[in-house]
Amino acid sequence: MKYDTHLELTEERLTHVSQIFKALGDPTRIRILHLLLDKEYSVNEIAEKLELHQSTVSHQLSSMKKIRLVKSRREGTTIYYSHDDKHVIDLLTEAINHACHN
Protein backbone atom coordinates (compact mmCIF):
# COMPACT_ATOMS: atom_id res chain seq x y z
CA MET A 1 0.00 0.00 0.00
CA LYS A 2 1.38 3.39 -1.04
CA TYR A 3 0.76 6.47 1.07
CA ASP A 4 0.86 10.18 0.50
CA THR A 5 4.21 11.71 1.20
CA HIS A 6 3.00 15.04 2.55
CA LEU A 7 0.74 14.35 5.46
CA GLU A 8 0.11 17.25 7.74
CA LEU A 9 1.66 16.69 11.10
CA THR A 10 -0.88 18.16 13.48
CA GLU A 11 -0.18 18.54 17.16
CA GLU A 12 -2.49 15.63 17.90
CA ARG A 13 -0.84 13.31 15.42
CA LEU A 14 2.59 14.34 16.60
CA THR A 15 1.69 13.46 20.16
CA HIS A 16 0.22 10.15 19.13
CA VAL A 17 3.12 9.11 16.91
CA SER A 18 5.80 10.10 19.39
CA GLN A 19 3.95 8.28 22.14
CA ILE A 20 3.98 5.07 20.15
CA PHE A 21 7.61 5.36 19.17
CA LYS A 22 8.52 6.17 22.75
CA ALA A 23 6.82 2.99 23.86
CA LEU A 24 8.82 1.05 21.28
CA GLY A 25 12.01 2.77 22.33
CA ASP A 26 12.69 0.52 25.28
CA PRO A 27 14.38 -2.90 25.04
CA THR A 28 12.18 -4.49 27.68
CA ARG A 29 8.96 -3.46 25.99
CA ILE A 30 10.28 -4.56 22.62
CA ARG A 31 11.14 -7.97 24.03
CA ILE A 32 7.65 -8.30 25.51
CA LEU A 33 5.91 -7.24 22.30
CA HIS A 34 8.17 -9.53 20.31
CA LEU A 35 7.22 -12.44 22.54
CA LEU A 36 3.56 -11.58 22.09
CA LEU A 37 3.84 -11.64 18.30
CA ASP A 38 2.43 -15.14 17.90
CA LYS A 39 0.32 -15.73 20.95
CA GLU A 40 -0.85 -14.52 24.31
CA TYR A 41 1.10 -15.11 27.51
CA SER A 42 0.40 -14.60 31.18
CA VAL A 43 2.42 -12.10 33.19
CA ASN A 44 4.38 -14.84 34.88
CA GLU A 45 5.08 -16.64 31.63
CA ILE A 46 6.47 -13.44 30.19
CA ALA A 47 8.60 -12.86 33.27
CA GLU A 48 9.98 -16.40 33.13
CA LYS A 49 10.63 -16.48 29.40
CA LEU A 50 12.36 -13.13 29.40
CA GLU A 51 13.98 -13.49 32.82
CA LEU A 52 12.42 -10.36 34.20
CA HIS A 53 10.89 -9.61 37.58
CA GLN A 54 7.14 -9.93 37.80
CA SER A 55 6.72 -6.29 38.83
CA THR A 56 8.81 -5.10 35.93
CA VAL A 57 6.66 -7.00 33.47
CA SER A 58 3.48 -5.82 35.12
CA HIS A 59 4.63 -2.21 35.06
CA GLN A 60 5.50 -2.34 31.40
CA LEU A 61 2.34 -4.17 30.42
CA SER A 62 0.38 -1.57 32.31
CA SER A 63 2.07 1.27 30.45
CA MET A 64 1.50 -0.45 27.12
CA LYS A 65 -2.10 -1.20 27.93
CA LYS A 66 -2.68 2.44 28.78
CA ILE A 67 -1.89 3.38 25.20
CA ARG A 68 -3.60 0.30 23.78
CA LEU A 69 -0.56 -1.55 22.53
CA VAL A 70 -1.66 -4.66 24.44
CA LYS A 71 -4.90 -6.01 25.81
CA SER A 72 -5.64 -8.54 28.53
CA ARG A 73 -8.16 -11.16 29.44
CA ARG A 74 -8.63 -12.90 32.74
CA GLU A 75 -8.88 -16.64 33.29
CA GLY A 76 -9.24 -17.35 36.97
CA THR A 77 -6.32 -15.65 38.67
CA THR A 78 -4.28 -15.65 35.53
CA ILE A 79 -4.28 -12.70 33.15
CA TYR A 80 -3.25 -13.27 29.58
CA TYR A 81 -1.84 -10.45 27.52
CA SER A 82 -1.74 -10.12 23.75
CA HIS A 83 -0.97 -7.31 21.38
CA ASP A 84 -3.76 -4.95 20.45
CA ASP A 85 -2.43 -2.74 17.68
CA LYS A 86 -1.61 -4.37 14.39
CA HIS A 87 -0.08 -1.17 13.05
CA VAL A 88 2.41 -1.09 15.88
CA ILE A 89 3.21 -4.75 15.40
CA ASP A 90 3.87 -4.01 11.74
CA LEU A 91 6.20 -1.18 12.68
CA LEU A 92 8.05 -3.43 15.08
CA THR A 93 8.47 -6.36 12.72
CA GLU A 94 9.58 -4.06 9.93
CA ALA A 95 12.17 -2.48 12.17
CA ILE A 96 13.45 -5.88 13.25
CA ASN A 97 13.55 -7.02 9.65
CA HIS A 98 15.60 -3.99 8.73
CA ALA A 99 17.93 -4.66 11.62
CA CYS A 100 18.31 -8.22 10.35
CA HIS A 101 19.28 -7.16 6.87
CA ASN A 102 22.15 -4.85 7.68
Place this chain on the structure above:
Amino acid sequence: MKYDTHLELTEERLTHVSQIFKALGDPTRIRILHLLLDKEYSVNEIAEKLELHQSTVSHQLSSMKKIRLVKSRREGTTIYYSHDDKHVIDLLTEAINHACHN
Protein backbone atom coordinates in the same frame (compact mmCIF):
# COMPACT_ATOMS: atom_id res chain seq x y z
CA MET B 1 7.25 -6.93 0.53
CA LYS B 2 6.43 -9.69 2.99
CA TYR B 3 8.80 -10.64 5.78
CA ASP B 4 9.32 -13.62 8.03
CA THR B 5 7.32 -13.44 11.19
CA HIS B 6 9.80 -15.19 13.47
CA LEU B 7 13.02 -13.29 13.33
CA GLU B 8 15.41 -13.94 16.15
CA LEU B 9 15.79 -10.92 18.34
CA THR B 10 19.46 -10.95 19.20
CA GLU B 11 20.94 -8.59 21.75
CA GLU B 12 22.54 -6.60 18.97
CA ARG B 13 19.33 -6.23 16.99
CA LEU B 14 17.39 -5.36 20.12
CA THR B 15 19.83 -2.57 20.90
CA HIS B 16 19.71 -1.28 17.36
CA VAL B 17 15.93 -1.35 17.05
CA SER B 18 15.27 0.24 20.42
CA GLN B 19 17.82 2.93 19.66
CA ILE B 20 15.99 3.87 16.48
CA PHE B 21 12.58 3.86 18.09
CA LYS B 22 13.91 5.90 20.97
CA ALA B 23 15.16 8.48 18.51
CA LEU B 24 11.71 8.59 16.94
CA GLY B 25 10.06 8.83 20.33
CA ASP B 26 10.53 12.56 20.71
CA PRO B 27 8.24 15.21 19.20
CA THR B 28 11.06 17.60 18.36
CA ARG B 29 13.04 14.98 16.46
CA ILE B 30 9.92 13.81 14.66
CA ARG B 31 9.17 17.36 13.57
CA ILE B 32 12.71 17.77 12.28
CA LEU B 33 12.68 14.47 10.39
CA HIS B 34 9.25 15.27 9.03
CA LEU B 35 10.54 18.59 7.73
CA LEU B 36 13.49 16.84 6.12
CA LEU B 37 11.22 14.40 4.27
CA ASP B 38 11.36 16.27 0.97
CA LYS B 39 14.55 18.24 1.05
CA GLU B 40 17.57 19.36 2.98
CA TYR B 41 17.54 22.38 5.30
CA SER B 42 20.19 24.31 7.19
CA VAL B 43 20.17 24.36 10.98
CA ASN B 44 18.83 27.89 11.06
CA GLU B 45 16.15 27.16 8.53
CA ILE B 46 14.96 24.25 10.63
CA ALA B 47 14.99 26.39 13.75
CA GLU B 48 12.98 29.12 12.06
CA LYS B 49 10.47 26.84 10.40
CA LEU B 50 9.81 24.86 13.56
CA GLU B 51 10.23 27.79 15.95
CA LEU B 52 12.95 26.13 17.94
CA HIS B 53 16.17 27.50 19.38
CA GLN B 54 19.27 27.01 17.28
CA SER B 55 21.00 25.05 20.02
CA THR B 56 18.04 22.74 20.45
CA VAL B 57 18.03 21.94 16.76
CA SER B 58 21.78 21.48 16.72
CA HIS B 59 21.67 19.14 19.71
CA GLN B 60 18.96 17.00 18.16
CA LEU B 61 20.61 16.90 14.76
CA SER B 62 23.81 15.86 16.45
CA SER B 63 22.11 13.01 18.28
CA MET B 64 20.41 11.85 15.09
CA LYS B 65 23.61 12.09 13.10
CA LYS B 66 25.38 9.96 15.68
CA ILE B 67 23.06 7.08 14.86
CA ARG B 68 22.98 7.94 11.15
CA LEU B 69 19.41 9.09 10.88
CA VAL B 70 20.58 12.28 9.22
CA LYS B 71 23.64 13.40 7.30
CA SER B 72 25.11 16.84 6.64
CA ARG B 73 27.06 18.72 4.05
CA ARG B 74 28.79 22.04 4.38
CA GLU B 75 28.43 24.99 2.04
CA GLY B 76 30.48 27.88 3.32
CA THR B 77 29.39 28.49 6.89
CA THR B 78 26.05 26.85 6.31
CA ILE B 79 25.48 23.18 7.03
CA TYR B 80 22.64 21.43 5.31
CA TYR B 81 21.02 18.39 6.86
CA SER B 82 19.04 15.68 5.17
CA HIS B 83 17.79 12.29 6.20
CA ASP B 84 20.13 9.34 5.81
CA ASP B 85 18.07 6.23 6.57
CA LYS B 86 15.28 5.38 4.21
CA HIS B 87 14.07 2.57 6.48
CA VAL B 88 13.57 5.01 9.31
CA ILE B 89 11.79 7.46 7.03
CA ASP B 90 9.50 4.63 5.97
CA LEU B 91 8.76 3.80 9.61
CA LEU B 92 8.00 7.42 10.33
CA THR B 93 5.72 8.00 7.34
CA GLU B 94 3.87 4.78 8.02
CA ALA B 95 3.32 5.78 11.63
CA ILE B 96 2.05 9.19 10.60
CA ASN B 97 -0.22 7.59 8.04
CA HIS B 98 -1.66 5.33 10.66
CA ALA B 99 -2.18 8.30 12.95
CA CYS B 100 -3.99 10.04 10.09
CA HIS B 101 -6.38 7.19 9.51
CA ASN B 102 -7.73 6.79 12.98
Place this chain on the structure above:
DNA sequence: TTTATATATGCTAATATACGCATATAAGCA
Protein backbone atom coordinates in the same frame (compact mmCIF):
# COMPACT_ATOMS: atom_id res chain seq x y z
C1' DT C 1 43.63 40.48 11.37
C1' DT C 2 39.11 41.87 12.69
C1' DT C 3 34.33 41.17 12.23
C1' DA C 4 30.11 38.79 11.17
C1' DT C 5 27.51 34.69 10.51
C1' DA C 6 26.49 29.78 11.15
C1' DT C 7 26.91 25.91 13.86
C1' DA C 8 28.55 23.04 17.76
C1' DT C 9 29.19 22.05 22.48
C1' DG C 10 29.94 22.14 27.75
C1' DC C 11 27.23 22.77 31.56
C1' DT C 12 23.09 22.81 34.35
C1' DA C 13 18.28 22.52 35.92
C1' DA C 14 13.97 20.46 35.33
C1' DT C 15 11.74 16.54 34.22
C1' DA C 16 10.89 11.82 32.92
C1' DT C 17 11.85 6.98 33.02
C1' DA C 18 12.85 2.15 34.49
C1' DC C 19 13.22 -0.90 37.99
C1' DG C 20 12.71 -3.35 42.26
C1' DC C 21 10.96 -3.85 46.91
C1' DA C 22 7.16 -4.27 49.69
C1' DT C 23 2.56 -4.59 49.87
C1' DA C 24 -2.21 -4.51 48.12
C1' DT C 25 -5.81 -6.67 45.51
C1' DA C 26 -8.26 -10.43 43.36
C1' DA C 27 -9.65 -15.08 42.43
C1' DG C 28 -9.87 -19.91 43.59
C1' DC C 29 -9.89 -23.56 46.82
C1' DA C 30 -9.77 -26.22 51.27
Place this chain on the structure above:
DNA sequence: TGCTTATATGCGTATATTAGCATATATAAA
Protein backbone atom coordinates in the same frame (compact mmCIF):
# COMPACT_ATOMS: atom_id res chain seq x y z
C1' DT D 1 -12.81 -17.97 56.74
C1' DG D 2 -8.04 -18.76 55.91
C1' DC D 3 -4.54 -19.95 52.57
C1' DT D 4 -2.37 -19.91 48.06
C1' DT D 5 -1.38 -18.15 43.61
C1' DA D 6 -1.35 -14.41 40.20
C1' DT D 7 -1.16 -9.77 39.28
C1' DA D 8 -1.12 -4.77 40.29
C1' DT D 9 0.62 -0.75 42.41
C1' DG D 10 2.72 2.91 45.65
C1' DC D 11 7.05 4.49 46.61
C1' DG D 12 11.96 5.46 46.45
C1' DT D 13 16.17 5.52 43.81
C1' DA D 14 19.20 5.59 40.10
C1' DT D 15 19.62 7.09 35.68
C1' DA D 16 18.46 9.35 31.35
C1' DT D 17 16.66 13.02 28.68
C1' DT D 18 15.53 17.69 27.04
C1' DA D 19 16.28 22.21 26.42
C1' DG D 20 18.49 26.62 27.06
C1' DC D 21 22.31 29.64 28.24
C1' DA D 22 26.82 30.88 27.43
C1' DT D 23 30.59 30.15 24.87
C1' DA D 24 33.65 27.85 21.51
C1' DT D 25 34.70 26.80 16.77
C1' DA D 26 34.68 27.42 11.81
C1' DT D 27 34.21 29.85 7.56
C1' DA D 28 33.96 33.92 4.82
C1' DA D 29 34.46 38.71 3.95
C1' DA D 30 36.23 43.31 4.76
